[in-house]
Amino acid sequence: MGLYIEARIRADLDELWSASQEPSRHQRWDLRFTEIEHLPRAEGEPQHFRYATRVLPFLTVAGTGVSAGETQRPDGSRTSALRFASPHPLSLLAEGSGYWRYVPDGDGVRFLTGYDYRPxxxxxxxxxxxxxxxxxxxxxxAWSFDRLRLWLERGITPERALFNWLTEIAVRVLVAGVAVTGLGLESFLRLFGPFAAPMAYLSPLLLLVALSLALFLPPRAATPAARRCLRTPPTRARAPRLLRTLENPR
Incomplete structure (x- = not known):
């Protein structure tokens, strides 16, 4: 079963293309990669690249790939196709292929990807x-696509978006921990003075509300969230013909 992710980004098509095709910008927002580097190529050849992902502080998994793009399609859209492989024995991902599509849509672009791989x-x-x-x-x-959207739409840098996400996760974990254990409940009830005793009867309900908010409250607008992306294609998705022209990377 292949993966499909789609985000609608209110941005200029050229800007979106640049942010996703230039390695130095791509690696900033895509959580799946730590490094992306284009390799030298001859005129007219597909672009070969090297990628790496830091799995642990002391472990980096690397691989290579080949890609090609179409920037002048009759319907105004653009397409990028790629094949990739990793010889690293600790990489679960052995080889795969995928594509990106950029479809103009009113004041924005439908940015979507479909890919699959062999474990x-x-x-x-x-x-x-x-x-x-x-x-x-x-x-x-999906999380990375929304992180890119925040960058292009609202000027929130990928680094700031990550900080926002980590901060929100930490707050939610803290609130959930307090709700589950009841830590600090006695100090909290003292704030109500003479009404502390009646409030004590409501404390289980208050803790339940706090736990529900921590678990189910939607993420802040400045925090990237995978839930904002479409994960199922609205119509049957097909890989572009461009993908057939690419050989598997060595």
Whole structure:
């Protein structure tokens, strides 16, 4: 089962193309990559690239890929196709392919991707991919798309967006922890003075409300969220013909 993610971004098409195609800008917002580097190429050849992802502070998984783009399509849209592979033995992702489409839509652009890959490690890898890695990749892609949207629409840099997300997660965890354990409840009730005793009867309800807010309150507008992206294609999605012209990277 391939992955599909779509975001509508109110931005100029050229600006969106630049932010997603230039390695130095792409690696800033895409959570899946730590480094992206274009490799030298001859005139007329597809663009080869190297990518790396820091899985742990002491472990970086790298791979290579090849991509090509179409910037002048009859309907005004643009397309980028790629194939990628990682020889690293600790990389669950062995090889794969995908595409990006940029479809003008009123005052914005429908920015969408579809991709799939082959996991390694045999049956164990297939199970780990289905239960953990593939859902995580889908979430990371959608979260990154919304992070890009905030950058282009509102000027919130990817670094600031990450800080906003981490801060919000920390606050939610703190509130949930207080709600579950009841820490500080006695000090909180003292604020109500003579009404502390009646408020004590409401404390379970207050804790339940606090826990519900921590778990289910929508993310702030300045915080990237995967839930804002479409995860199922509205119509049957097909890979562009451009993808067929690319050979698997060596």
């Amino acid at each position: 390694r490690w045999g049956r164990l890898g297939a199970v780990a991919d289905r239960l953990l890695f593939r859902p995580l990749m889908g979430w990371a892609t």
